[in-house]
Amino acid sequence: MTYLSTEPRITGYWKDICYPIESVWLSDLLPDYDIIATDRQQLVVGHIPGGRKTLFGIQSADYTIVPNAAIQEVIDELISEYQLVIKHTITGEFSICIVLPATVQIGGESIHRSLTLTNSYNGKTPFSIQGQSLTSLLDPTTRLGSSLYRNLCQNGLMGWADPFADLTEYESWLGQWAGGRRKKQPPTSTVAPKRTRQIRSEIRNIHHSALTIELFQEHLRDLIAEHLAAEYTLTTRVYDHFQKTVPTKADDTILKELPIPAQLAKQARERLRLEEQMLEAKLSYWLLYNAVNYALFTARSSLTFNDRYRLDERVFHQLAAHSFN
Incomplete structure (x- = not known):
C-alpha cells in the first residue's frame, strides 16, 4: 500500500490533536449492500477544525479507537507542570512529548526528562509509552523505558538502551551492530528491578481490540505513575559515551x-x-x-x-x- 508523503507538524497545544474522532460503520454507510468483507467494518473518521471530515483508516469491528483527548485527561490529572511538544501528521499519527521540569546534564547541555507517547488514528503507529507497547508494559518483567527532550532542536530522545541490565550486557550485544548488521532485537524484558506499582493480574493480558476507553485510562494512570517514579536509566550512561x-x-x-x-x-x-x-x-x-x-x-x-x-x-x-x- 502506498502512503502519503508527509512532513510532521509541531504544536504545543492539545486542541490541535484533540479534535472529535468517531467510528462510522460500513453497514450504516451502505445500508443497501450485503457486506461480505467482514474483516473491515469500522471507518475511523476525524473532524479536523476548519477542514473536511477525514477518513483515517478502516479497522475491524472490535477495534477500539484511543482518542487523544483520553490521553490528555490522564496527563493533566497526574502531571501539574509540563511543556507540551507534539509532532503530528495529516495522516493521523501523533508523537506526544511531555517535557518535565527535571533535567540531566549531558555533554554540557541541560536535557529535560520527558514522557513520549505515540498514538494514531490510521493504525500505522501503535499506542506506546517510551517506545514500548501497552501490552508489553503490562508485563511486570518489562523494564520501564525513558526519554529525554533536547530544547536545541526540539528532539525527543528515546531510551533505546533501557531494556538492558547494565553497560556490560549492552556493550556485549552491540557487537552484532558492527558494520550495520542487525542480527537480533534487544531483549523485550529481562530480570527487571521491582516495579513501583503492580498492574492487577486480571487486566494484564489485553489486546487493543478488547480495550474500552475507561480500561485504557486505568492502565495509563498506573503506567504513567510508574514512569514518573522511575530513576534515570541506562541510556543516559550511553549518552556519556x-x-x-x-x-x-x-x-x-x-x-x-x-x-x-x-x-x-x-x-x-x-x-x-x-x-x-x-x-x-x-x-x-x-x-x-x-x-x-x-x-x-x-x-x-x-x-x-x-x-x-x-x-x-x-x-x-x-x-x-x-x-x-
Missing part, C-alpha cells in the same frame, strides 16, 4: 552506513554542520545522533512515525557501537 569525538572526516562514511534514506542522511549532515557552529563544539557521536534524529522527525517522507522510531533505534545502536570502540 556519545560525547566521544568522531574521527576526522569519518562522519560522511558513518552517515552512509546508517540505515536511513539518502535524502535524510543529507539533511542530517546539514543539521550536523549547523549544530557544530551553534555550539562551537567538536564533532561527536552525540551531535551526529541528534542530527539524524532531527532529520528523521522533521523531514517530509512516506515513513510512518512507527517507521521513523524503528530507524532511530537502529541508528542509536549503530552509533553506540562506534562510540564503544
Whole structure:
C-alpha cells in the first residue's frame, strides 16, 4: 500500500490533536449492500477544525479507537507542570512529548526528562509509552523505558538502551551492530528491578481490540505513575559515551552506513554542520545522533512515525557501537 508523503507538524497545544474522532460503520454507510468483507467494518473518521471530515483508516469491528483527548485527561490529572511538544501528521499519527521540569546534564547541555507517547488514528503507529507497547508494559518483567527532550532542536530522545541490565550486557550485544548488521532485537524484558506499582493480574493480558476507553485510562494512570517514579536509566550512561569525538572526516562514511534514506542522511549532515557552529563544539557521536534524529522527525517522507522510531533505534545502536570502540 502506498502512503502519503508527509512532513510532521509541531504544536504545543492539545486542541490541535484533540479534535472529535468517531467510528462510522460500513453497514450504516451502505445500508443497501450485503457486506461480505467482514474483516473491515469500522471507518475511523476525524473532524479536523476548519477542514473536511477525514477518513483515517478502516479497522475491524472490535477495534477500539484511543482518542487523544483520553490521553490528555490522564496527563493533566497526574502531571501539574509540563511543556507540551507534539509532532503530528495529516495522516493521523501523533508523537506526544511531555517535557518535565527535571533535567540531566549531558555533554554540557541541560536535557529535560520527558514522557513520549505515540498514538494514531490510521493504525500505522501503535499506542506506546517510551517506545514500548501497552501490552508489553503490562508485563511486570518489562523494564520501564525513558526519554529525554533536547530544547536545541526540539528532539525527543528515546531510551533505546533501557531494556538492558547494565553497560556490560549492552556493550556485549552491540557487537552484532558492527558494520550495520542487525542480527537480533534487544531483549523485550529481562530480570527487571521491582516495579513501583503492580498492574492487577486480571487486566494484564489485553489486546487493543478488547480495550474500552475507561480500561485504557486505568492502565495509563498506573503506567504513567510508574514512569514518573522511575530513576534515570541506562541510556543516559550511553549518552556519556556519545560525547566521544568522531574521527576526522569519518562522519560522511558513518552517515552512509546508517540505515536511513539518502535524502535524510543529507539533511542530517546539514543539521550536523549547523549544530557544530551553534555550539562551537567538536564533532561527536552525540551531535551526529541528534542530527539524524532531527532529520528523521522533521523531514517530509512516506515513513510512518512507527517507521521513523524503528530507524532511530537502529541508528542509536549503530552509533553506540562506534562510540564503544
